[in-house]
Amino acid sequence: MKQFTKHNTRNSLRRIFLYHGLLVRLNSMGVKRVYSYNLAEGARVTPEQVRKDFSEYGIRGNRRGGYMTVLLLNEMETLFRRDRVTNVILVGMGNLGQALSKYSRFGQRGINIVATFDIDPYKQKTRDEMQVYTPGRLQEIIDRFHVTVAIIAVPDISAQEVCNELVGMGIRGIVNFSPVLLRVPEYVIVNNVNLSDEIESVIWSVYRMKEQQSLYL
Amino acid sequence: MKQFTKHNTRNSLRRIFLYHGLLVRLNSMGVKRVYSYNLAEGARVTPEQVRKDFSEYGIRGNRRGGYMTVLLLNEMETLFRRDRVTNVILVGMGNLGQALSKYSRFGQRGINIVATFDIDPYKQKTRDEMQVYTPGRLQEIIDRFHVTVAIIAVPDISAQEVCNELVGMGIRGIVNFSPVLLRVPEYVIVNNVNLSDEIESVIWSVYRMKEQQSLYL
DNA sequence: TGTGTTTTGTGAATTGTTTCACATTAATTC
DNA sequence: GAATTAATGTGAAACAATTCACAAAACACA
Numbered sequence: 001m002k003q004f005t006k007h008n009t010r011n012s013l014r015r016i017f018l019y020h021g022l023l024v025r026l027n028s029m030g031v032k033r034v035y036s037y038n039l040a041e042g043a044r045v046t047p048e049q050v051r052k053d054f055s056e057y058g059i060r061g062n063r064r065g066g067y068m069t070v071l072l073l074n075e076m077e078t079l080f081r082r083d084r085v086t087n088v089i090l091v092g093m094g095n096l097g098q099a100l101s102k103y104s105r106f107g108q109r110g111i112n113i114v115a116t117f118d119i120d121p122y123k124q125k126t127r128d129e130m131q132v133y134t135p136g137r138l139q140e141i142i143d144r145f146h147v148t149v150a151i152i153a154v155p156d157i158s159a160q161e162v163c164n165e166l167v168g169m170g171i172r173g174i175v176n177f178s179p180v181l182l183r184v185p186e187y188v189i190v191n192n193v194n195l196s197d198e199i200e201s202v203i204w205s206v207y208r209m210k211e212q213q214s215l216y217l
Numbered sequence: 218m219k220q221f222t223k224h225n226t227r228n229s230l231r232r233i234f235l236y237h238g239l240l241v242r243l244n245s246m247g248v249k250r251v252y253s254y255n256l257a258e259g260a261r262v263t264p265e266q267v268r269k270d271f272s273e274y275g276i277r278g279n280r281r282g283g284y285m286t287v288l289l290l291n292e293m294e295t296l297f298r299r300d301r302v303t304n305v306i307l308v309g310m311g312n313l314g315q316a317l318s319k320y321s322r323f324g325q326r327g328i329n330i331v332a333t334f335d336i337d338p339y340k341q342k343t344r345d346e347m348q349v350y351t352p353g354r355l356q357e358i359i360d361r362f363h364v365t366v367a368i369i370a371v372p373d374i375s376a377q378e379v380c381n382e383l384v385g386m387g388i389r390g391i392v393n394f395s396p397v398l399l400r401v402p403e404y405v406i407v408n409n410v411n412l413s414d415e416i417e418s419v420i421w422s423v424y425r426m427k428e429q430q431s432l433y434l
Numbered sequence: 435t436g437t438g439t440t441t442t443g444t445g446a447a448t449t450g451t452t453t454c455a456c457a458t459t460a461a462t463t464c
Numbered sequence: 465g466a467a468t469t470a471a472t473g474t475g476a477a478a479c480a481a482t483t484c485a486c487a488a489a490a491c492a493c494a
Contacts, residue, residue, distance in 0.1 A: 011451080013421070017414045021396055035471070044398055048453060051473060063459035064471040086420045099316030100412070105396070109413045111420070149420050173423035175416050179238055179322070181261060187430075189422045193415050195317070196326045197234045198408055199392050203303045203328070203366050204230070205406045206390035213404075228481075252441070265483060268443060280442040280489035 012053045018043045019050065020076050027069045035066035085112045087145040091162055092154035093118035093132050096177055096195075100151060101130050114145045135162075139169050149173040156180050229270045235260045236267065237293050244286045252283035302329045304362040308379055309371035310335040310349050313394055313412075317368060318347050331362045352379075356386050366390040373397050 022042040026034055036047035036054075043050070054060070059075055061067040077083060090101055090113050100106075101116050116132050123132055133141065141147065150171045154162050159178035166174065173189045176182055179197075182190050239259040243251055253264035253271075260267070271277070276292055278284040294300060307318055307330050317323075318333050333349050340349055350358065358364065367388045371379050376395035383391065390406045393399055396414075399407050 010418075013418055014414065017411070017417065018398070037471095042398070046453065047472095048474095049451095052452080055473065061472060062461090063473080064461050064469080065459095066471065080417070080421055081424060088416065088420070095316045095319045095321075099312040102312045103412065104312075105413050106416065109417055111413065111416050148423055149416070151416065172426070173419040175419050181235070181259070187426065189419055189426065191415055191419045193410075193412070194234070195320065195410070196322050196328065197231065198410050199305065199323065199328050199366070199368065200234065200297070200326055201227075201230050202390040202392050202406055202408045203305070204297055206365055207298060209389070209404065209406065254441090263483065264441090265443095266481095268441095269482080272443065278442060279491090281440050281491055282489095283441070 012056050015043060015045060015049070015053050016057060016076070016080075019053070020073075020080070023069065023073050023076070027073055031069055033066045034069050034072065036061075038066075082110050085110050086149065087112050087114040087147050088149045088151060089114060089138075089141060089145075089147050090116040090151045090153065091118075091135070091138075091166070092152060092177075093120070093123045094153060094155070097151075097153035100153060113151075114147065115141045135165070138165065142169050142171065147171070149175070151175045151177070152182075153177045229273050232260060232262065232266070232270050233274060233293070233297075236270070237290075237297070240286060240290050240293070244290055248286055250283045251286050251289065253278075255283075299327050302327050303366065304329050304331040304364050305366045305368060306331060306355075306358060306362075306364050307333045307368045307370065308335075308352070308355075308383070309369060309394075310337070310340045311370060311372070314368075314370035317370060330368075331364065332358045352382070355382065359386050359388065364388070366392070368392045368394070369399075370394045 019039045019042075022039055023034065026038070031038075036050040039050045040047040051061075057079060059072070059079075061072070088106075088111055090097055093101065093116050097116065097118070101113055106113065113130075116130055117135050117138060118132050119135060121134075148171060150166050150173070152159055152162055152166075152174055156178050159176065159180045160182055163174060163176075163182045163184065167184055167188055172187065174182065174184070174191070176190055176192045177195070179194050181192065184190055236256045236259075239256055240251065243255070248255075253267040256267045257264040268278075274296060276289070276296070278289070305328055307314055310318065310333050314333065314335070318330055323330065330347075332354075333347055334352050334355060335349050336352060338351075365388060367383050367390070369376055369379055369383075369391055373395050376393065376397045377399055380391060380393075380399045380401065384401055384405055389404065391399065391401070391408070393407055393409045394412070396411050398409065401407055
């Protein structure tokens with residue numbers, strides 16, 4: 001089995017997902033061979049970057065011949081286990097949680113939200129398509145569906161508490177939509193997504209760019 | 218006016234938002250003075266990193282005295298214009314768009330979604346709290362509310378088209394929730410948020426960690 | 435007022451990431 | 465089948481971000 005380097009994993013993984021998306025589109029358009037510069041163009045990076053990224057994940061092409069689209073796609077799908085569906089649970093059925101529970105793109109990516117949880121019995125009742133469980137049934141569902149990854153979309157105040165529970169029940173990976181940084185054991189992986197930050201950083205960059213430009217008027 | 222360096226802007230800005238959040242909490246807990254190591258602890262970085270970040274944005278403390286919580290908070294809020302509310306529009310009222318339009322945290326951060334748009338008249342009718350407009354009224358709203366930042370939450374297929382329209386109407390910053398990389402003029406800032414990627418990267422990291430661990434059994 | 439202590443601010447060193455440069459290989463052409 | 469061309473793969477170089485190390489400043493206390 002290939003040993004991966006520790007370095008650069010985050011950025012290159014992001015880009016690899018991007019390349020995969022491009023590849024799917026190119027393949028569906030009937031493109032048989034792709035070259036590093038095709039993917040580079042689509043992903044807005046340099047061709048060297050594409051090849052370095054592939055190299056990091058042990059993906060190899062043919063000198064002069066580029067990459068066979070289908071083979072490359074297969075290789076990536078095996079690498080990222082797109083053949084398998086991964087069961088995920090979602091805790092917190094507020095606005096965001098509800099939207100995520102219905103988000104159709106997850107299915108295409110092998111992400112299957114098997115159950116959702118909320119302490120509020122009202123939310124447990126009224127949500128249409130998907131069953132919303134009480135937190136009391138977390139352990140049962142986690143065990144039954146071999147769940148190792150959870151999405152946390154609860155209010156800040158309860159995020160750490162929910163996190164602790166989940167980790168105690170065997171969860172090893174968390175996507176955290178609350179703005180608090182969770183404390184977890186070192187064997188648990190956390191990915192923080194802060195929607196306010198994402199928007200505010202654009203707002204601020206725009207303001208800043210305007211200021212810069214007004215200097216030259 | 219301070220000239221900012223081009224480098225390191227993205228990461229440090231993320232961290233600065235984090236520090237701000239911590240600061241708000243510390244302040245509300247009555248903490249009068251904070252030191253770089255307090256913020257470092259909360260943000261899971263080194264104290265040097267905190268000071269370097271502050272230094273990059275021209276924020277200065279007192280040697281030995283740390284930072285006065287209130288003053289630091291004020292300084293950051295002025296810097297990031299938290300005194301002002303920024304009007305933002307949201308295009309695409311599918312599941313995610315609807316969730317974003319109701320997301321209460323934006324208000325606390327000076328992000329005001331003034332209007333939402335969708336081509337689907339059904340969505341225009343049924344959405345309760347917020348008026349959903351036809352794209353035909355984009356220009357009018359953008360002008361009326363001096364909007365420069367937009368959130369795109371439309372299906373992939375129409376993302377680029379919507380983007381082009383928005384840019385033509387004066388939008389200078391875009392938060393893009395679709396998985397396509399948008400082509401924009403160099404004066405437009407785009408921030409891509411791909412929820413599937415965020416979840417899949419955790420799934421994959423968990424798989425990988427498990428494999429690593431099983432090597433030592 | 436002086437001495438010791440604590441914390442900031444920042445050049446220098448280190449570490450990490452991307453780009454460059456080019457040897458290597460495979461396809462194509464003559 | 466030799467020569468030419470066009471791609472990959474990857475060390476080396478350049479660039480960027482983080483951490484180290486320590487001087488400078490400010491407070492505490494005698």
